Amino acid sequence: MWRQIVNSFRMLLVLTVITGFVYPLTMVGVANTIFPSQAKGSLVERQGQVVGSKLIGQNFTQPGYFHGRPSAAGKDSYDAAGSAGSNLGPTNKKLIDTVADNVNKARQENGLSESAAIPADLVTASASGLDPDISPEAAYLQVERVAEARGLAAKEVANLVDKRILNRQLALFGEPRVNVLELNMALDRLK
Template sequence: MKQHILPAVRLTVVTLIFFSGVYTLAVLGAAQLFPNQGKGEIIEQNGKRYYANIGQSFTDDKYFNSRPSAVGYNAAGSGGSNKGPSNEEYLVVVQARIDTFLVHNPNVQEADIPVELVTASGSGLDPDISEKAALVQVERIAKIRNVPVQTLQDLVKAHIQGPLLGMFGPEKVNVLRLNLALDQLK
């Protein structure tokens, strides 16, 4: 028994020291090499501070809607709903989101609604949507803001971010950046 307990205690102490100290300091040191030293992407506009890398709630019809959040956009409580596509409760929530989207976007067919506009991400804090998800909302926003559709389509295209390092992940549009730019249109 002694031959098993002593190595286990040593391993526990070494692991505790490594992950509590060495690893934490290594991650903190690496974060210092990035913009804002790992404190997130902060955007300041009109005297307000926004975090571009955390999903925000945009439900007003004059803005591009962001992806729904299972945690109410609470960064302290990041997480998904943990309900699968066969869960009845989940299907009711998704259908309600579809119905709401169609009420606010009457010219869109149900089959044309991108999935990320009616389902929450795994973190509940996804700040991005696809180009298609942004473009499907253009007509509604153009009508409300009295802006040409082409102007808004160009704005969306100007805010498309390519995949990480040109190959990891899909193209995306940051909803916060897009809506801030939308407010700057004259």
């Protein structure tokens, strides 16, 4: 019996070393070698300063910037430490009211009629609450507002959106999307 207990503790020690140290360190080394940008958080820099990550949405509210998805992450939204969806179901009154408020806000901000269709990603939070991307339709809906606020031609801003559309991964996974941070940084470079 003691022999079995000793062997069990040996196996526990060996598996702890392998799965707790060797494997994680190997994966970190492989990730840093093969995907160095992603392994370091896909950080985006401007003039040597980190301004965000391609992977984490940010709260852009000024009229001269494209707005991303609403966030339910954290107490004040867009809190990467509190990444989470709202967990409210489709019949929940609070969710229905929030979406209705977001639809009205999107229509008002973009000068749209009461009957104008609004893409769902402009009025609903993603599962993480920090989605960095919006659909091309959501970006095009905002072109007029952004162009007017920046004193640019709408066609010039729409062309910028065209150039920033990311297609499906491996032509199979996901949907076409636009990274809001990268699009807004490209807008700033237009000055």
